[in-house]
Amino acid sequence: MTGKLLKYDLKSMLRNFIPLWAALVAVSIINYFTLHSLDQAKGVAQLPAMVAMLVYGSLVVAVMVVTAVLxxxxxxxxxxxxxxxxxxxxxxxxxxxxxxxxxxxVIVCLGSCIVGGISVMVIAFDSETYLTMFDAIGLAFRLYPGPIVAGCLAAIASGLCSITQIYVSLALGHLANKHRIGWAVGIYIAIHMVFSWLELAVSITIPVPLFQDATQYFLLLAGYYFLRAVLFFVVTERILSKKLNLE
Known part of the structure; x- marks a missing residue:
């Protein structure tokens, strides 16, 4: 049943994202041609490239905003x-x-990141640059596999933590009888401040040598964010199960 729910939620969200993602890639292709013709252009002839880049920048912002809003x-x-x-x-x-x-x-956030990365690669398309970049990535994975994998885990855990923090703030704010959105915003800020102070206190008390191993540092960070995400998830689930007050 969870799979059917996920299919429903994805269908509802992707119908908004797919046109936006397609527009971002299309504009990046236009930017590729306009920017590569910029060397021969002068004066007013440079205007199409400037407009295309402005549209591209606006679409990048739109993708980020729409992702957060949806x-x-x-x-x-x-x-x-x-x-x-x-x-x-x-x-x-x-x-x-x-x-x-x-x-x-999580899926649409990852999708937005992937599409954004593809659009940048399209604009900067150059076979020699790509070969150099892929060689550098391969070398990095051979030399530093632990930190890279641990860093990716930390990034994913951080994303989960951010999303569940929004969820728990909305759920707690919904317990109020009035001004629920206002309460949710206030609770979100309060949670952020509490954990920021906690992180500062821990960073002061934990010995510096612990952070000199990149793999260990990123794994600790991933564990920390994952525990926060679990905490926020459990609290949200309890509110939905026991305290839900629908409008």
């Missing part, structure tokens, strides 16, 4: 507002609903 909207509208009435009549547990929303959010 991650929040799918959770808020799907579980805490009108759609929540329908969702909670399904023969599934709250943790399955939450897992579906979280998995869909």
């Amino acid at each position: 991650v929040i909207q799918r959770f808020y509208q799907g579980l805490l507002k009108d759609e929540g009435y329908l969702m909670f009549t399904l023969p599934v547990q709250p943790w399955q609903l939450l897992t579906s929303k979280l998995a869909a959010a």
Whole structure:
């Protein structure tokens, strides 16, 4: 059943993302041609390249904003507002609903990052540059496999932590009778401040040599973010199970 929920959430989100992703790649292709003709262009002839780059920059910002907004909207509208009435009549547990929303959010965030990376590679397309870049990446993996893998795990765990922090803030804010969005924003800021102070205190007390091993550092970071994500997930699930107050 969780798979069916995920399919529904992804379908709902991707219908907004696919046109935006396609537009970003299309504009990056246009930028490739306009930028490579810039050397021969002078004066007004440079205007198309400037406009294309401006449109590309605007689309990059739009992708980031839409990603953040839809991650929040799918959770808020799907579980805490009108759609929540329908969702909670399904023969599934709250943790399955939450897992579906979280998995869909992670997938579209990764998708946006991948499409963004592809668009940059299209603009900077050059066979010699690509060969050099891939050689450098291969060398880095051969020399530093541990730090790279651990760093990727830390990045994924950080993303999970960020998304679940938004979820728990919205869920806690929804316990209020009035000004729920305002409460959610305040709770999000408070959570961020508390963990920032905690991180500062830990960084002061833990001996510096512990951070000289990059692999160990990134693994500790991944574990820390993962534990935070689990904490936020559990609290959110408990609120959805026991304290839910739909509008």
